[in-house]
Amino acid sequence: MLRLDGLEIRQGEFSLSADWALEDGAVCAVMGPSGGGKSTLLATIAGFLAPSAGRVVWDGRDLTPIAPAGRPISILFQDNNLFPHLTVERNLALGLDPRGRLDAARRHAIGAVLERVGLTGMAARKPAALSGGQQSRAALARVLLMDRALVLLDEPFAALGPGLRAEMLDLAREVLAGEGRTVLMVSHAPEDATRIASHIVLVDAGRAAPPQAAGPLLADPPPALRAYLGR
């Protein structure tokens, strides 16, 4: 279980607090106005930013002092989720082992996961030779291969068209959440949240509110969410 224990993030004038837990297997959309700190919250959970107070706790273990790669977390950023100078296979291999070694067993595992995301036969390509949607699939494949319990999605599909984005979200839910992983994803689009989220965290006015069940919240939004959604 992910628990944010009295978490305070300060960067100059900006500050954000969060004090809540998220149940295992939840697919939680992080919503709120631009500049509110959604990405900052994810970066702190991932370990790229140190909180000024409080802890990030996973299954009772304090993650705060642990480097990003040591946390049970994989993260997809808005862009640059693949090294452009490496083949898809090598990009995925780095998810298994930072030294990037490839042996028969690893090649096999990579082949299998590429098949799952619909990229059969694309292992030898470089990212530039893939479409935007295929690049997203390859990045998702690496997340799958890394097999971490908590997956953070910082709008990795934002640059895709609406149809492709919905497709990728479905795939993400199917392959990630289907296996009991907890997913935390930044989203600007309420339809994305409706589509795959079980919970919603509203980030606004310096506070990340505790997760609430997505259905009831979207059906009867509180004033802050109502204002954000423009209803």
Next chain:
Amino acid sequence: MLRAVAPGAFAVIFLICLTSFAVALTLGGGPRATTVELAIYQSLRFDFDLGRAAVLAMVQFGLCAAAALLVRMAGAPDALGTGLDRVVERFEPGGRSVDALAIALAALFLMAPLAMIVVRGVPGLLDLPDGIWAAALRSVSVALGATALTLVLALALVLRGGALAQLSMLLPLAASSLVMGTGLFVVLYPLVSPRDVALLVTGLVNAAMALPFAARVLAPAAAQAEAAHGRLATSLGLTGWARLRWLILPRLRRPLGFAAGLTAALSMGDLGVIALFAGDGEATLPLLMVRLMSAYRMEQAAGVALVLLALSLALFWIFDHGGRGDAAA
């Protein structure tokens, strides 16, 4: 933009002129046309006055350090600005033709000496002096050694550099190759025979001299690689050698090739340290050329110059081209 760049460019050019030992030596600067650097050379090679050479070297260093400080204050020119790679449209009546004229004149100024080398050198190729190929081999070996060392040092400075590294990158600008050679000569003379270590010292000094340029070429690319892909690398646990191998080196391939080419070409043509240290048996191509000139064997000297030119260009091209392969990434 010009106001920001011009003072720095002026200072760098001033520095280069201040240390233009090779030209003065080649053209046979005598007592009436001497420079501080030439005077250092003469007190070492002919008068063998180590103390005087050291004092002169300090004078030269002081001059250059002052100029380097000016560069610093003027804000060193950042030759590697960013942009969107778009062609900038210009609307200036007559601008193009004036530009073309200026560029043509500058090209003429640069190309004329090179053209003369080719014209005069081709006949010289039929009558190359003894030992030219040994000298060529020495030059290429020194250049390759200096290149390897510079790349390693430049990478280390760029990736791990602090304030001290910044300073150490400026120092070779202030200390010319000849001044550094003088220092090393004074240090080494009591210990070993200078001619035994001539090539080694030349390579070391060449590497140090090229270091600021190499580091300057690499730094922006390294910063960009980290900015674009650093978080991904960190999230995958790429540290140390793995980060270097999978992120930094591939992203730096082009600037590495360019820096290697630059260093190799600079080192090939260097005529500073080697003039101090070399005995008869250790000449590199530039030294061989100067010796032939001072013996008034101009045709042979031109032939050597042509070989030197060709080898320098070839090395630069090979390295720079090597960095461009695989550009689809």
